[in-house]
Amino acid sequence: xxxxxxxxxxxxxxxxxxxxxxxxxxxxxxxxxxxxxxxxxxxxxxxxxxxxxxxxxxxxxxxxxxxxxxxxxxxxxxxxxxxxxxxxxxxxxxxxxxxxxxxxxxxxxxxxxxxxxxxxxxxxxxxxxxxxxxxxxxxxxxxxxxxxxxxxxxxxxxxxxxxxxxxxxxxxxxxxxxxxxxxxxxxxxxxxxxxxxxxxxxxxxxxxxxxxxxxxxxxxxxxxxxxxxxxxxxxxxxxxxxxxxxxxxxxxxxxxxxxxxxxxxxxxxxxxxxxxxxxxxxxxxxxxxxxxxxxxxxxxxxxxxxxxxxxxxxxxxxxxxxxxxxxxxxxxxxxxxxxxxxxxxxxxxxxxxxxxxxxxxxxxxxxxxxxxxxxxxxxxxxxxxxxxxxxxxxxxxxxxxxxxxxx
Amino acid sequence: xxxxxxxxxxxxxxxxxxxxxxxxxxxxxxxxxxxxxxxxxxxxxxxxxxxxxxxxxxxxxxxxxxxxxxxxxxxxxxxxxxxxxxxxxxxxxxxxxxxxxxxxxxxxxxxxxxxxxxxxxxxxxxxxxxxxxxxxxxxxxxxxxxxxxxxxxxxxxxxxxxxxxxxxxxxxxxxxxxxxxxxxxxxxxxxxxxxxxxxxxxxxxxxxxxxxxxxxxxxxxxxxxxxxxxxxxxxxxxxxxxxxxxxxxxxxxxxxxxxxxxxxxxxxxxxxxxxxxxxxxxxxxxxxxxxxxxxxxxxxxxxxxxxxxxxxxxxxxxxxxxxxxxxxxxxxxxxxxxxxxxxxxxxxxxxxxxxxxxxxxxxxxxxxxxxxxxxxxxxxxxxxxxxxxxxxxxxxxxxxxxxxxxx
Numbered sequence: 001x002x003x004x005x006x007x008x009x010x011x012x013x014x015x016x017x018x019x020x021x022x023x024x025x026x027x028x029x030x031x032x033x034x035x036x037x038x039x040x041x042x043x044x045x046x047x048x049x050x051x052x053x054x055x056x057x058x059x060x061x062x063x064x065x066x067x068x069x070x071x072x073x074x075x076x077x078x079x080x081x082x083x084x085x086x087x088x089x090x091x092x093x094x095x096x097x098x099x100x101x102x103x104x105x106x107x108x109x110x111x112x113x114x115x116x117x118x119x120x121x122x123x124x125x126x127x128x129x130x131x132x133x134x135x136x137x138x139x140x141x142x143x144x145x146x147x148x149x150x151x152x153x154x155x156x157x158x159x160x161x162x163x164x165x166x167x168x169x170x171x172x173x174x175x176x177x178x179x180x181x182x183x184x185x186x187x188x189x190x191x192x193x194x195x196x197x198x199x200x201x202x203x204x205x206x207x208x209x210x211x212x213x214x215x216x217x218x219x220x221x222x223x224x225x226x227x228x229x230x231x232x233x234x235x236x237x238x239x240x241x242x243x244x245x246x247x248x249x250x251x252x253x254x255x256x257x258x259x260x261x262x263x264x265x266x267x268x269x270x271x272x273x274x275x276x277x278x279x280x281x282x283x284x285x286x287x288x289x290x291x292x293x294x295x296x297x298x299x300x301x302x303x304x305x306x307x308x309x310x311x312x313x314x315x316x317x318x319x320x321x322x323x324x325x326x327x328x329x330x331x332x333x334x335x336x337x338x339x340x341x342x343x344x345x346x347x348x349x350x351x352x353x354x355x356x357x358x359x360x361x362x363x364x365x366x367x368x369x370x371x372x373x374x375x376x377x378x379x380x381x382x383x384x385x386x387x388x389x390x391x392x393x394x395x396x397x398x399x400x401x402x403x404x405x406x407x
Numbered sequence: 408x409x410x411x412x413x414x415x416x417x418x419x420x421x422x423x424x425x426x427x428x429x430x431x432x433x434x435x436x437x438x439x440x441x442x443x444x445x446x447x448x449x450x451x452x453x454x455x456x457x458x459x460x461x462x463x464x465x466x467x468x469x470x471x472x473x474x475x476x477x478x479x480x481x482x483x484x485x486x487x488x489x490x491x492x493x494x495x496x497x498x499x500x501x502x503x504x505x506x507x508x509x510x511x512x513x514x515x516x517x518x519x520x521x522x523x524x525x526x527x528x529x530x531x532x533x534x535x536x537x538x539x540x541x542x543x544x545x546x547x548x549x550x551x552x553x554x555x556x557x558x559x560x561x562x563x564x565x566x567x568x569x570x571x572x573x574x575x576x577x578x579x580x581x582x583x584x585x586x587x588x589x590x591x592x593x594x595x596x597x598x599x600x601x602x603x604x605x606x607x608x609x610x611x612x613x614x615x616x617x618x619x620x621x622x623x624x625x626x627x628x629x630x631x632x633x634x635x636x637x638x639x640x641x642x643x644x645x646x647x648x649x650x651x652x653x654x655x656x657x658x659x660x661x662x663x664x665x666x667x668x669x670x671x672x673x674x675x676x677x678x679x680x681x682x683x684x685x686x687x688x689x690x691x692x693x694x695x696x697x698x699x700x701x702x703x704x705x706x707x708x709x710x711x712x713x714x715x716x717x718x719x720x721x722x723x724x725x726x727x728x729x730x731x732x733x734x735x736x737x738x739x740x741x742x743x744x745x746x747x748x749x750x751x752x753x754x755x756x757x758x759x760x761x762x763x764x765x766x767x768x769x770x771x772x773x774x775x776x777x778x779x780x781x782x783x784x785x786x787x788x789x790x791x792x793x794x795x796x797x798x799x800x801x802x803x804x805x806x807x808x809x810x811x812x813x814x
Binding site for chain 2 (some may be wrong): 179
């Protein structure tokens with residue numbers, strides 16, 4: 001029997017979260033035998049509770065769906081809404097009544113950890129109440145911190161942006177190469193250092209910038225940092241250092257908190273500044289060379305110019321594979337990537353139990369972090385390099401990228 | 408008689424300063440009748456004083472010269488060396504002896520204001536002493552603040568980066584579009600707001616983000632800013648505001664100085680923070696919505712992904728035209744762009760008196776700044792749009808851009 005489909009996006013966006021949306025919608029529209037109307041929820045489950053949904057089919061007819069493939073941000077809007085732990089909460093019957101009302105048989109949620117928690121709860125509630133609706137999670141996060149998958153869509157493009165931009169920053173920093181300088185690049189990732197580790201891909205030869213790389217997985221010692229910088233400056237006059245925003249002392253205090261403990265603005269507020277700014281001041285104080293800090297900020301997750309073709313392809317395929325699995329009877333699963341051993345990079349798409357994924361965090365293996373915590377080993381390079389391959393041509397108009405916008 | 412050529416780069420880099428270097432070198436190598444060896448100075452005039460020069464011809468043979476065209480940063484290295492005002496200073500005869508020693512007949516300096524000052528002084532000293540060496544300035548600056556030229560090489564690519572990135576940031580900022588937020592983007596330009604003004608190109612329709620744009624040309628009033636933001640938030644829930652790093656109170660105090668007056672880190676140092684961070688705290692205090700500030704930083708001037716084909720073409724042509732003018736007898740000139748009136752965008756290359764250019768600054772005409780200082784008018788859009796047209800394919804390897812490096 002034909003059932004309607006609903007798809008939503010949740011959490012922070014990536015450069016390819018809309019590619020996954022495209023994958024779900026395109027595949028569902030092409031399974032006319034089992035899939036009826038394909039709805040998008042506006043602002044995730046939170047918007048759905050207020051009946052904010054849209055019919056996706058007109059987007060295919062108008063050509064807009066093609067444009068969604070290369071549009072950053074979350075086309076459908078996002079939310080950070082957490083469903084109650086207690087499945088007896090009144091929100092669950094309310095939601096399932098709405099599913100009933102819209103004739104939903106297949107539910108897809110594209111997101112990270114918290115979104116998988118939503119899929120887990122809805123699928124458990126469905127099981128409890130004997131609902132036949134199938135709930136599937138489609139992964140996305142630049143943090144690459146989901147378990148039971150080789151990597152996550154969004155990471156490859158963000159990693160490509162980081163590596164390429166750090167390489168450009170290193171060139172920019174070296175123009176006054178007759179004077180010593182330190183450039184600190186702060187990269188996203190509070191608890192997992194995958195994206196910061198990707199800065200190593202910018203390096204062209206042993207000893208090249210970025211010479212020092214610090215992840216949140218290892219305790220950060222400011223004194224050792226200054227020693228590392230002094231030593232590195234002996235060999236590389238224009239030093240580039242990459243750090244995770246989440247570097248911490250190993251006992252639960254973020255380095256950026258050391259800064260905001262002290263800086264106070266003229267409203268009497270703590271100056272919330274990043275780890276990079278803090279270390280910039282530290283280098284100024286302790287070493288005295290020219291120093292600059294650069295926060296890559298949201299550009300890491302929304303740059304369309306640095307889309308990885310591999311990442312985009314996998315994001316689309318994971319959405320489409322999610323539809324295939326749901327139609328074939330799966331529920332309570334997240335689509336994962338299983339890397340096939342061998343010289344050539346290849347992945348298999350798999351459906352993994354979402355209950356084993358949500359509320360967990362995969363960090364960088366400690367044995368991939370080298371030089372007493374200031375560098376990244378070859379294992380990571382071998383792991384990450386295939387994920388940034390290939391360029392994507394983004395449609396443009398008047399010299400600027402052309403994106404899709406919800407009306 | 409055949410004379411040798413020397414070319415240098417000075418000041419901050421741009422995405423196309425190496426394209427101008429390519430233009431000079433390629434043209435000089437192809438004028439074998441008049442041009443002998445083509446030298447590059449390492450770290451500008453400062454390195455030249457220490458005999459740091461290189462022969463550029465092998466780069467053409469190895470194919471490296473082609474790669475220089477799309478490499479950001481200053482291939483030859485840069486300097487911020489200011490020649491003495493007093494032409495009787497001992498450095499002048501020292502320099503001219505070195506010119507003699509290397510058989511230099513043509514000198515090219517690629518840079519902004521300060522570099523044109525160097526060209527001015529050297530050409531005046533040459534005139535005073537009867538030297539036949541010809542001195543030419545090739546413009547470059549993302550700030551677009553040189554007089555007697557329609558615009559400068561480097562501005563178009565930086566403007567394209569700013570407009571494209573602000574468009575992406577606006578998408579990223581709008582994913583939680585059911586909650587109000589303010590995103591402040593800080594753009595380079597201490598005294599001239601050209602690059603910040605380019606953020607208007609990100610706008611797709613009247614009223615679209617960035618809704619508010621503030622340049623250093625107009626006095627910035629924090630109270631009015633808060634009123635503007637409150638008013639704009641009524642219409643656009645996820646507001647993007649673009650500001651120049653150099654916004655100031657109109658009486659000589661930068662807004663960022665208001666912040667650093669107060670914030671003190673744990674070394675007792677003033678926290679040097681940007682205008683964006685200051686306004687982020689101001690919005691948090693006075694309005695209380697979610698707010699983020701983003702400093703585009705050096706990526707504005709070194710992004711190869713956002714090269715404007717128009718900018719790159721003009722940068723190469725200005726270098727080549729400089730060689731042509733010098734060979735034909737010009738000296739003490741800077742290559743300028745004269746826009747030909749008409750519907751189609753077209754420029755003529757002209758040689759302008761460098762003495763009328765150096766140490767001056769061209770700011771955005773006040774009549775191009777609208778809405779009481781918070782927006783940019785159509786005149787600017789008409790002016791800037793042709794400069795960001797066209798994409799450049801950057802050579803890549805292993806998923807990352809491939810650049811040229813001095814050995």
